[in-house]
Amino acid sequence: MSMPTPRGACTTCGKTWTSRGMSRHIAACRGQGRHLHLRFADASSPLWWLHLAVAPTATLRDVDQFLRAIWLECCGHLSAFTIGHVRYDALPDLDDWGPPSGSMDTGMNSVLSEGVKFIHEYDFGSTTRLAGQMIGLVRGGRSKVEVLARNGDIPWTCNCEQPATALCMHCGALVCDACMLETPECSTCECSWEECALPVLNSPRMGVCGYDGEP
Numbered sequence: 001m002s003m004p005t006p007r008g009a010c011t012t013c014g015k016t017w018t019s020r021g022m023s024r025h026i027a028a029c030r031g032q033g034r035h036l037h038l039r040f041a042d043a044s045s046p047l048w049w050l051h052l053a054v055a056p057t058a059t060l061r062d063v064d065q066f067l068r069a070i071w072l073e074c075c076g077h078l079s080a081f082t083i084g085h086v087r088y089d090a091l092p093d094l095d096d097w098g099p100p101s102g103s104m105d106t107g108m109n110s111v112l113s114e115g116v117k118f119i120h121e122y123d124f125g126s127t128t129r130l131a132g133q134m135i136g137l138v139r140g141g142r143s144k145v146e147v148l149a150r151n152g153d154i155p156w157t158c159n160c161e162q163p164a165t166a167l168c169m170h171c172g173a174l175v176c177d178a179c180m181l182e183t184p185e186c187s188t189c190e191c192s193w194e195e196c197a198l199p200v201l202n203s204p205r206m207g208v209c210g211y212d213g214e215p
Ligand SMILES: [Zn+2]
Pocket: 010, 011, 012, 013, 014, 015, 025, 026, 029, 030
């Protein structure tokens, strides 16, 4: 994917920045507070990014559920955070092989501090891996988790140069509505669009495991 990293709008003031610029902007725009300012991006592509304000009372599970709702949920797969050498599973693993495991009921602010990087994984088959980082502390609102900013729409295009609306779940080929009507099969793997098209969505889970943005 050789596309420039999209800018996104600050939900507080509406100004647009890249994800990196947004890290600095949010500190100035929101001011200091007690909420955790977290940044997430798809670990294998900088196209999708998200800045969140997380309440000091929020648990890892609250953030996991928020990430599922906005970006990930397709069919209720398992997920985990890895922070330092500890892995926090939705269900703690009781065998003593592998890194020590913790519970997602742990408070987010008890395991993070400014600058700390961590990983979130959803689905251990077709894994969507997110790189997270705590940027600092910001002033937050009442919600446990709130979007401070996210990447804007990515201009995916069909072979015919029109905006793509769907992609093939097998090969990732992008297609527009008109071409889908004209040629009912994916040109690469010859599966029928009727069965194999997934919608283009603003999510790193786009095109994976039947992801249609509706949990
Ligand atoms: Zn702003």
